[in-house]
Amino acid sequence: MNLNQYKNMYFVGIGGIGMSALARYFNFRNVNIFGYDKNRSNLCLDLESENININYSDNIDLIPSEVKENKKETLVIYTPAIPKINQQFSYFKYNRYKILKRAELLAKVTEEHFTIAVAGTHGKTTTSSILAHILYNSDVDCTAFLGGICSNYNSNLLLGSTNSLVVVEADEFDRSFLTLSPDIAVITSIALDHLDIYKNKENLKIAFAEFINNIKSGGTLFLEESIDTTIIERDDISVLKYSTSTITDVSSKNIFIEDEIMHFDVLFKDEIVTDFKLKMGGEYNVSNALAAITISKKLNVSNDNIVKSINSFEGIERRFETHISNNEVVFIDDYAHHPEEVEKSILAVRNMYSDREITVIFQPHLYSRTKDFMEEFATSLSLSDKLILLEIYAARECKIEGVTSDILLQKCKVKDKKLCTKKEVLSLIEKNEVDVLLTLGAGDISTIIKPLKDKLL
Missing domain, CATH: 3.90.190.20 (Mur ligase, C-terminal domain)
Structure with a gap:
C-alpha cells in the first residue's frame, strides 16, 4: 500500500489526540484533510485554524463532495472510540472505501523510518514528549506523534524532514501497538488495565511479549527495572534497564524536590551526569525522564544537550x-x-x-x-x-x-x-x-x- 496515492484523507473522530496528530502530519504533507468529530473541542478549533475541514454532526450529507466523488483517491481513518452505529463510518464501509485504523496508519508512516516506540500502561506521553524535546532541542532530525499537547511547542506533533527518525507512542489498548516494528522500544510499566480487551494480566503480558518480538533484529529494548524480564524471548536485541530506586544500567540518584522542581543526577555505567531539574512533580515523572535520557544517550546526544533539554522542558497539558x-x-x-x-x-x-x-x-x-x-x-x-x-x-x-x-x-x-x-x-x-x-x-x-x-x- 502506497500512501502517496491518496490525495484526500478523512478522519472519523479527528478530535482525538492521536488522530489529530496524524491529521496535522498529512496536512503538512499537502494531503487534503477532512474529518468528523462529535465535539468541537479546542483541539478541533486548532485544526480548523490550520485549514482542516471538520463537521460535527453524524450526517453523511456533510461528507464533502471531494471525498464522495474521489473514492479511489481517498483514505478513511478511524479510531476504535467511534461507535459501530456511526452513520459516516457506515457510509464508508458500505461504499468500500479504503479504511485504516489509526494504529495501522501510524504503522504505515513509520515503515520507512528509524522508529522509537514508547510503550507502557503508564508514562507513554510524558516519556515520548521529553524524548522528542531532547532530540528536537539537540538538532536531531525528528518527527514525533505525541499523546498530549507539549507545552514547549503547543502541539502534539513535532515535524522533521521526510527522512527523520520517528518517535511514537505504542498504545496497548485494542492491541494497537502490535502494528509497529520499531528499531528502539521502551516499556515504562506493565500494570493490569483494559480488562475488556485482555481479561487478565497474563494476556496483557503476552501482548507486551509480542510487542517485544516485533522489535527489529539488532534493535534495543529499554525496560523499567521492576518489569518482569521473562516476557523477553529474544537474544538478537540489546536490553538496557533503568531505575529510580536501584542501581542498574542507568539509574537516577540524589532525587529531591525544591521549589516544585524535581532535582536529580543520572548514573550511567561509566559516568555520572548531574544537575537535572524537571518541572514536573513526582518520582514517577523522574522515571519517565530517565527513560528519555537513556534513549538519548544511546543516540549519542551529548550530556550537555540532554541536561539543557530536561531543564528547559515545560511539561505537557494535563500531565501533572x-x-x-x-x-x-x-x-x-x-x-x-x-x-x-x-x-x-x-x-x-x-x-x-x-x-x-x-x-x-x-x-x-x-x-x-x-x-x-x-x-x-x-x-x-x-x-x-x-x-x-x-x-x-x-x-x-x-x-x-x-x-x-x-x-x-x-x-x-x-x-x-x-x-x-x-x-x-x-x-x-x-x-x-x-x-x-x-x-x-x-x-x-x-x-x-x-x-x-x-x-x-
Missing part, C-alpha cells in the same frame, strides 16, 4: 500540570485515570505540599475500568483529605448496572467527601475553602479546568 501555585492556593491538573496513577499523583502532591490540605476532584473514566478496579480506586482516592467525585465518563461504553460513582464514593475512607455533577463543581469549590486542589481524570473533566482556574485566581 500546575496552573496556580502560591501560599494561598495550589491547583494541579493530571490525566491520571488508573488507580496506580491516581495514587502516584496524590502522593506526589503530598510530597510537594506535605503540610497542606489536598482536595481531589476525580472523574472516573469508563464503567468497565471503574467496575474492574473499584476497590483499588477507593484505596487510592482515600489518600486525599477532601474528595469530590464526578459521575463516570462513559466514553465509548454503555452504562453497566450496579457501577456508579456513588458506590465508589461510599467505599472511599475520606471523611469529607461529596458526589456532584460537572456543572455543580464550580459552586461547590466557591463555597468551600481550597488549599491544594488536584483534578484527576481522562474524560471531559478537561472542560472545567479553565473555569476552576479562573475561580481560584
Whole structure:
C-alpha cells in the first residue's frame, strides 16, 4: 500500500489526540484533510485554524463532495472510540472505501523510518514528549506523534524532514501497538488495565511479549527495572534497564524536590551526569525522564544537550500540570485515570505540599475500568483529605448496572467527601475553602479546568 496515492484523507473522530496528530502530519504533507468529530473541542478549533475541514454532526450529507466523488483517491481513518452505529463510518464501509485504523496508519508512516516506540500502561506521553524535546532541542532530525499537547511547542506533533527518525507512542489498548516494528522500544510499566480487551494480566503480558518480538533484529529494548524480564524471548536485541530506586544500567540518584522542581543526577555505567531539574512533580515523572535520557544517550546526544533539554522542558497539558501555585492556593491538573496513577499523583502532591490540605476532584473514566478496579480506586482516592467525585465518563461504553460513582464514593475512607455533577463543581469549590486542589481524570473533566482556574485566581 502506497500512501502517496491518496490525495484526500478523512478522519472519523479527528478530535482525538492521536488522530489529530496524524491529521496535522498529512496536512503538512499537502494531503487534503477532512474529518468528523462529535465535539468541537479546542483541539478541533486548532485544526480548523490550520485549514482542516471538520463537521460535527453524524450526517453523511456533510461528507464533502471531494471525498464522495474521489473514492479511489481517498483514505478513511478511524479510531476504535467511534461507535459501530456511526452513520459516516457506515457510509464508508458500505461504499468500500479504503479504511485504516489509526494504529495501522501510524504503522504505515513509520515503515520507512528509524522508529522509537514508547510503550507502557503508564508514562507513554510524558516519556515520548521529553524524548522528542531532547532530540528536537539537540538538532536531531525528528518527527514525533505525541499523546498530549507539549507545552514547549503547543502541539502534539513535532515535524522533521521526510527522512527523520520517528518517535511514537505504542498504545496497548485494542492491541494497537502490535502494528509497529520499531528499531528502539521502551516499556515504562506493565500494570493490569483494559480488562475488556485482555481479561487478565497474563494476556496483557503476552501482548507486551509480542510487542517485544516485533522489535527489529539488532534493535534495543529499554525496560523499567521492576518489569518482569521473562516476557523477553529474544537474544538478537540489546536490553538496557533503568531505575529510580536501584542501581542498574542507568539509574537516577540524589532525587529531591525544591521549589516544585524535581532535582536529580543520572548514573550511567561509566559516568555520572548531574544537575537535572524537571518541572514536573513526582518520582514517577523522574522515571519517565530517565527513560528519555537513556534513549538519548544511546543516540549519542551529548550530556550537555540532554541536561539543557530536561531543564528547559515545560511539561505537557494535563500531565501533572500546575496552573496556580502560591501560599494561598495550589491547583494541579493530571490525566491520571488508573488507580496506580491516581495514587502516584496524590502522593506526589503530598510530597510537594506535605503540610497542606489536598482536595481531589476525580472523574472516573469508563464503567468497565471503574467496575474492574473499584476497590483499588477507593484505596487510592482515600489518600486525599477532601474528595469530590464526578459521575463516570462513559466514553465509548454503555452504562453497566450496579457501577456508579456513588458506590465508589461510599467505599472511599475520606471523611469529607461529596458526589456532584460537572456543572455543580464550580459552586461547590466557591463555597468551600481550597488549599491544594488536584483534578484527576481522562474524560471531559478537561472542560472545567479553565473555569476552576479562573475561580481560584
